Amino acid sequence: MDRRKMLGLAGAGALGAAAGGAVGVQIFDEPPPARASDPGAAVPFYGAHQAGIVTPAQDRLHFVAFDVITDKKADLVEMLQKWTAAAARMTQGKDAGAIGAVNGAPEAAPDDTGEALGLPPSGLTLTVGFGPSLFRNTDGKDRFGIADQRPPALDDLPKFAKDTLKPEISGGDLCVQACAHDPQVAVHAVRNLARIGFGVVSVRWSQLGFGRTSSTSRTQETARNLFGFKDGTANLKAEDTKLLDEQLWAQPGDGPQWMAGGSYMVTRKIRMLIETWDRTSLAEQEAIIGRDKGEGAPLGQAKEFDEPDLSGQRIATDAHVRLAHQQLNDGARLLRRGYNFVDGSDGLGRLDAGLFFIAYQRDPRKQFVPIQTRLSRQDALNEYIRHVSSGLFACPPGVPAADDYWGRALLA
Numbered sequence: 001m002d003r004r005k006m007l008g009l010a011g012a013g014a015l016g017a018a019a020g021g022a023v024g025v026q027i028f029d030e031p032p033p034a035r036a037s038d039p040g041a042a043v044p045f046y047g048a049h050q051a052g053i054v055t056p057a058q059d060r061l062h063f064v065a066f067d068v069i070t071d072k073k074a075d076l077v078e079m080l081q082k083w084t085a086a087a088a089r090m091t092q093g094k095d096a097g098a099i100g101a102v103n104g105a106p107e108a109a110p111d112d113t114g115e116a117l118g119l120p121p122s123g124l125t126l127t128v129g130f131g132p133s134l135f136r137n138t139d140g141k142d143r144f145g146i147a148d149q150r151p152p153a154l155d156d157l158p159k160f161a162k163d164t165l166k167p168e169i170s171g172g173d174l175c176v177q178a179c180a181h182d183p184q185v186a187v188h189a190v191r192n193l194a195r196i197g198f199g200v201v202s203v204r205w206s207q208l209g210f211g212r213t214s215s216t217s218r219t220q221e222t223a224r225n226l227f228g229f230k231d232g233t234a235n236l237k238a239e240d241t242k243l244l245d246e247q248l249w250a251q252p253g254d255g256p257q258w259m260a261g262g263s264y265m266v267t268r269k270i271r272m273l274i275e276t277w278d279r280t281s282l283a284e285q286e287a288i289i290g291r292d293k294g295e296g297a298p299l300g301q302a303k304e305f306d307e308p309d310l311s312g313q314r315i316a317t318d319a320h321v322r323l324a325h326q327q328l329n330d331g332a333r334l335l336r337r338g339y340n341f342v343d344g345s346d347g348l349g350r351l352d353a354g355l356f357f358i359a360y361q362r363d364p365r366k367q368f369v370p371i372q373t374r375l376s377r378q379d380a381l382n383e384y385i386r387h388v389s390s391g392l393f394a395c396p397p398g399v400p401a402a403d404d405y406w407g408r409a410l411l412a
Helices: 072-090 183-196 242-246 274-278 282-289 320-324 368-378 380-384
Strands: 060-068 123-131 175-182 201-212 263-272 337-344 352-363 385-395
Touching: 060 352, 072 123, 072 183, 123 352, 175 183, 175 263, 175 274, 175 385, 183 201, 274 380, 282 368, 282 380, 320 385, 368 380, 380 385
Parallel strands: none
Antiparallel strands: 060 175, 060 201, 123 175, 123 385, 201 337, 263 352, 263 385, 337 352
8 A cells, every 4th residue: 555655855964983084075976866855755766776875865774684594595585575576665655565554354464564554655765785694604504505606895894993892783694774764664664574584584683773974965964973073074975976986886897796786885883982972072072083063174174075184283193084084095985874873771871872884885895994994993082982783794786677686696
């Protein structure tokens, strides 16, 4: 059942506090993509690339990592076919199944859970990724005969200095990133994919996010993270098509052909020590970040998008902006889609809050890993943050038409 007719699409904000760069404004490679005026609009599902990567970042996130609990490849393929069909429907404002939440036989379970009835599409995007353990599990078993198709870029992330990772909220065989402007729409989508996958996958861990912390289009304003600073000022943008080919999309020859046109997703749950930060002087906060807190300009500059001056002493050698800058990282750039989170309290009277960092790139070995290695060793911000979760996923290219499905080129 349709929730409503498609309305329009709006923008959201920007951020990224752990492994992003602060660089200057890029000249548009092409005009900004046309965008409708209402955040209730539907985002097209079919295309060369998966939606939810360069799509203008929505306001809400529901991220989930799954373990595959079957060794039968046919079951996995069938589930991905059903997932793809359901995703195509839900992103357009329809129920997950053709019958829907209320139109079936009273004696049968509905093929949609119903909590999104009456809601618009809300810019919903669903992005799927495959983790290293799908190709060979922790016991070394190649359950689905695809170990030789594991891309070299899907190499396990190293342990970074000061990591305090929790295995139970890290990794996963599959992941789904659901972004929308309405949290109920995002949760509804994940809930229905988990329902469809019953007996084939089980939820390993999940994360809700709010307040997009990255802008992925130049039509969006820069948002603030929970430390109060503008973040993601120099993020890669959808309009930077030449840079996206260079830094974001896997190219033919990079690895196995099934990943050409896809991208690699890194997730990091970063706990922010809010109470400690809030007792730090404004001057010290700005020195740690390397930007002023109001305008967001690099220290010594006037405007947010001014290029940081890394030749002088105004920006400290251990400032986040300096260490994450592309000049110090062989030109490496990331496209970030991070979100704030508050998961209640930690039982000790402190907020369990921070940044759920998501970054896409062409090759994590050449982009995220060297950037994060430098940050983990030298960044003054490390006194105020803790990395508690980590994930790495290969996100295949988009689904071109209704007769295809996520991962077909890998699993067929």
